[in-house]
Amino acid sequence: MERPLNPTAASLLGFLHHGPMTGWDLVAAAQTVIGNYWTLTQSQVYRELAAMADGGLVVAGERGRRDRKPYSLTDQGRDAFSEWVRREPGPETIRFPLLLTIVFGRHLEPERLAEIVAGHRATHRERLARYEEMRSTALGGTDEPDVYGMATLDFGLHYERAVLDWFEQLPAVIRGSVQEDSV
Amino acid sequence: MERPLNPTAASLLGFLHHGPMTGWDLVAAAQTVIGNYWTLTQSQVYRELAAMADGGLVVAGERGRRDRKPYSLTDQGRDAFSEWVRREPGPETIRFPLLLTIVFGRHLEPERLAEIVAGHRATHRERLARYEEMRSTALGGTDEPDVYGMATLDFGLHYERAVLDWFEQLPAVIRGSVQEDSV
DNA sequence: GAGCGGACGTTCCATTGTGACAAGTTAGGG
DNA sequence: CCCTAACTTGTCACAATGGAACGTCCGCTC
Numbered sequence: 009m010e011r012p013l014n015p016t017a018a019s020l021l022g023f024l025h026h027g028p029m030t031g032w033d034l035v036a037a038a039q040t041v042i043g044n045y046w047t048l049t050q051s052q053v054y055r056e057l058a059a060m061a062d063g064g065l066v067v068a069g070e071r072g073r074r075d076r077k078p079y080s081l082t083d084q085g086r087d088a089f090s091e092w093v094r095r096e097p098g099p100e101t102i103r104f105p106l107l108l109t110i111v112f113g114r115h116l117e118p119e120r121l122a123e124i125v126a127g128h129r130a131t132h133r134e135r136l137a138r139y140e141e142m143r144s145t146a147l148g149g150t151d152e153p154d155v156y157g158m159a160t161l162d163f164g165l166h167y168e169r170a171v172l173d174w175f176e177q178l179p180a181v182i183r184g185s186v187q188e189d190s191v
Numbered sequence: 192m193e194r195p196l197n198p199t200a201a202s203l204l205g206f207l208h209h210g211p212m213t214g215w216d217l218v219a220a221a222q223t224v225i226g227n228y229w230t231l232t233q234s235q236v237y238r239e240l241a242a243m244a245d246g247g248l249v250v251a252g253e254r255g256r257r258d259r260k261p262y263s264l265t266d267q268g269r270d271a272f273s274e275w276v277r278r279e280p281g282p283e284t285i286r287f288p289l290l291l292t293i294v295f296g297r298h299l300e301p302e303r304l305a306e307i308v309a310g311h312r313a314t315h316r317e318r319l320a321r322y323e324e325m326r327s328t329a330l331g332g333t334d335e336p337d338v339y340g341m342a343t344l345d346f347g348l349h350y351e352r353a354v355l356d357w358f359e360q361l362p363a364v365i366r367g368s369v370q371e372d373s374v
Numbered sequence: 375g376a377g378c379g380g381a382c383g384t385t386c387c388a389t390t391g392t393g394a395c396a397a398g399t400t401a402g403g404g
Numbered sequence: 405c406c407c408t409a410a411c412t413t414g415t416c417a418c419a420a421t422g423g424a425a426c427g428t429c430c431g432c433t434c
Contacts, residue, residue, distance in 0.1 A: 015291055016390090030414090031414070045285050045287040049392075051393090055389095074399055074413055074414095076413065090298065090299075097289045097311075100285065100286060102228050102283065102284075102286075103228065103283060107225070107229070109280045110343055111224065111340055111343045112276050116277050128280075156294050159365055160290045160294045167285075167357075170349040178345075179342065181338055197420090232421075232422055234385085235420090237382095238421090257429055258382055258430090376433100380429105383427085383429100384425105388423085389423095393416100393418090393419100395415080395416080397412100397413090397414085400409105401409090401411100402408095404406090
């Protein structure tokens with residue numbers, strides 16, 4: 009009764025195509041590779057791995073050095089992944105608490121709102137810088153960069169630029185009229 | 192021991208500032224007003240309402256026509272909201288399954304990938320159109336439009352435009368080289 | 375005035391997230 | 405060489421969330 013894979017489980021299988029990995033490794037890999045548009049927690053990873061081992065999609069190897077428990081793909085897992093990746097991916101969801109604060113902005117003092125907004129704006133500036141750096145180091149490497157990974161990274165860039173643009177065109181009431189721009 | 196409000200509960204309190212509403216009304220209002228950047232399900236709304244009634248943040252009025260159970264704000268609820276709205280809002284999270292499909296794009300046929308991408312692109316085009324329409328109707332109304340609501344709507348516009356831009360600059364391997372463009 | 379469909383609320387179950395904890399491992403100061 | 409502090413890796417228990425079915429009530433239509 010193979011239930012269809014959920015995206016998180018599928019991602020783990022995807023990573024395992026590179027070879028056996030432990031839950032710990034997978035958490036780290038996922039965080040850096042898909043962390044910008046997918047979240048998964050440690051407990052979820054171990055849970056999914058256990059469930060998939062149950063279902064025969066992966067097998068646990070021998071315990072290694074620090075009690076490491078490496079999992080590897082089975083043929084069945086490869087098939088399940090292959091099926092999943094061809095499926096229609098679901099719609100995206102965004103959860104943006106700052107926008108809640110803004111939409112209810114009439115209920116707080118403009119100064120406080122502006123302060124909050126400025127803080128987030130700074131955060132996004134940093135994020136954009138980080139993505140840009142990632143992009144150039146990825147392009148600077150010796151071997152030709154992965155087109156697919158690059159495409160998803162580009163999404164992050166477009167997203168952050170859009171957010172920044174949006175911040176900049178916010179009306180004075182929200183943004184605070186003070187010009188602490190530059191840089 | 193007043194636990195700090197979660198954003199969902201806080202939003203409900205925010206809406207209740209307009210007057211008594213039922214869970215059903217709140218679901219609808221939330222869907223249209225904050226639906227673009229916050230999700231809340233029916234069960235969650237009723238759950239939060241019950242919990243907040245427990246905590247004295249809202250009170251349920253008499254059952255109305257179709258078993259309607261209108262909730263209204265208490266002073267305590269107003270205070271709790273007021274405190275919440277001044278707090279630092281948490282970071283945003285995005286969950287975008289399409290990007291998972293793309294990052295593992297090497298594992299499926301380019302045609303299939305292009306097909307999937309094209310579908311999502313169309314969806315986003317529609318969404319952008321819808322937002323643009325919302326914006327102009329909001330601006331066209333008699334009374335001056337709400338600055339705060341407009342700002343959050345603008346976020347949606349910026350976001351959708353960014354996504355569309357991103358789609359357009361995707362490399363041919365992913366996007367499919369076929370030119371089925373033009374609106 | 376019977377019955378259909380939408381409004382409204384409630385409940386249950388699966389999934390996800392949070393956080394603490396335990397045991398093994400390494401590194402470096404004494 | 406020994407000991408402790410810091411880290412790795414896995415596990416567990418619990419809280420929060422989401423999805424979906426269900427039951428009832430009521431306004432409408434025929």
